[in-house]
Amino acid sequence: MTTINDIAQMAGVSRTTVSRFLNSNGYVSQEARERIEQIISETGYMPSQSAKSLRTKKTGVIGIILPKISTETSSRVVSGINKVMKKKGMQILLTDTELDPDKEIEYLRLLKSRQADGIILLATNIGERLQKEIEALPIPVVALGQEVPGIPSLTYADYDASSDMMQLLVGKDHKKIGFIGVSKTDPAVGSIRQKAYIDVMERQGLEVNESWMAEGDFSIESGYEAMKQIITSNRSEIPSAVFCVTDRMATGAMEYLKEQGFRVPEDIAVAGIGDAVMSKYITPSLTTVDYYNEEAGEAIGEMLLATMEGKNYNKKMMHKYRLIKRDSV
Amino acid sequence: MTTINDIAQMAGVSRTTVSRFLNSNGYVSQEARERIEQIISETGYMPSQSAKSLRTKKTGVIGIILPKISTETSSRVVSGINKVMKKKGMQILLTDTELDPDKEIEYLRLLKSRQADGIILLATNIGERLQKEIEALPIPVVALGQEVPGIPSLTYADYDASSDMMQLLVGKDHKKIGFIGVSKTDPAVGSIRQKAYIDVMERQGLEVNESWMAEGDFSIESGYEAMKQIITSNRSEIPSAVFCVTDRMATGAMEYLKEQGFRVPEDIAVAGIGDAVMSKYITPSLTTVDYYNEEAGEAIGEMLLATMEGKNYNKKMMHKYRLIKRDSV
């Protein structure tokens, strides 16, 4: 590999001058400039980032800690983050916790040792250990999707969105509304969305029937199973609508209903959250909430950038959303 | 930031000993070992990767060059790659060319300057400049999805898969088969799949009607428009089946057909390639080809790893696929 020393020698200048040329700071004569330029293009020389980072403490890399890589939400968010990082010439280092909370800490450390300039955390479980770890980290960290005490975060309006969706159902005169959620260990998706469901039911004086509530694990299949459980557990009294906390589970739920000969939305209405691409194309098309994930990615990227620059940024923000009314309700 | 020197001092040993402890090579007494361990856990010290890489020329990072980040195929592939890299403690640096061929070269250089230990290229256009660049690169490069001369690559069996699909259509007695493709500048998706279409048509003695062929840009909407063009260009003679080179475009195409009151597959059959998740859940469910993207990601990851270790690896491979027969044909 050619180094800055090689270039300097070939161009007949000192490496200081080459460095100045590369970083366009300090003075470099037209003459030297041309010779260096020439040599560099001939050799295809690229400065070593390791050496540079060692000296400057800047790597030009930010880390993203994802719960799961191959998910529609993740890829939209990453795409948004990438969009703003690209403008700043920053690269993205991806890590994937596979929903294992210990890994979040592990990756936080790893990103520290790699001297990431910043970290974006899409966490699912925020424990005390995690918080301690983040506090001790000499690197700016921001969080998307869940509120993490002490650091800037951008969250989705889970409570409001879920309430709105429930209101929509209630507005269509549904009284018996079922619920398909996920484990409460996930604060945003598992806990808040369920709370909104229960609150709206109670506020409306509607009965929250335990047998109309089921839990899935985000997968389409689990939505199918959850719906099956709801329908079969109490044949005599089934809900007239079911609110699912994700589009994927809603899709599975609808599959089961269609299979069993129920008409959606006439017999049972189904609603989801997340606006997966497929939601528009399944039959009936799914009523859902768009969280603008890509824009949220851009926004959290900007927040990280601002935090890295030491700007006093608005610490806690909530991202916009919109209800998409389609045919399943 | 604490450095190895700080640790050494606090533990009362030389930094050499600390380094030996960290890398578990050379001898370190039980006593020293314990003191060092103690100090490290107290301080939360993590060795600087930049310094380490500068010395060892290994970064533990591989780069992936993607045409587009937020795509189902990409995220599946990345997930597969991640799976094998994780086992080796390797991290992934993501770059996204946004389908711009110049960026492929730019990112190749960038990954070189970041001293990536290896590169996985999911290219779309392989020009001569790109090839030259790769040859000159002192880093192992492998390609997925398109064949790149001179480097190990894993390709999808585009020709065979497309032929099989066409055979399926022909076997169902379709004589007038349309085609929705993409620009031929994309060798695999644009060129090879179309060639398979034309070859099968000709081999079967079927007429290739230009007005039954249209071109999209991978998007669902473009599939819709392409189908519209096919139907409206020649009302008197429309195809009885249409082969689409991607599931997304097939989905758009079906949307148009359903909107216009055509029955799928009775009036017009539709087939796609790629097995998007949604394909199973739209109505009618889409007949398509599964390319096992995640496994392909694992495979290309293994190939890169092997190449990095200098193993004499089987240079050109083709990944398996399977036809999924569903209701749209």
Place this chain on the structure above:
DNA sequence: CAACGATGTGTAATCGATTACACATCTTCT
């Protein structure tokens, strides 16, 4: 014309790790 700022360049220290080499001590074997 003396002084000063702008321009252009080089010397050498530094960042935080790894590692070749040297040296000391302790075991073990013949």
Place this chain on the structure above:
DNA sequence: AGAAGATGTGTAATCGATTACACATCGTTG
């Protein structure tokens, strides 16, 4: 007992960049 090997540790060079500092030259200004 003496040699050979195993064990344990430290010294110092090195990786490839950046940058403070020093110095030289040149044009301009009062």
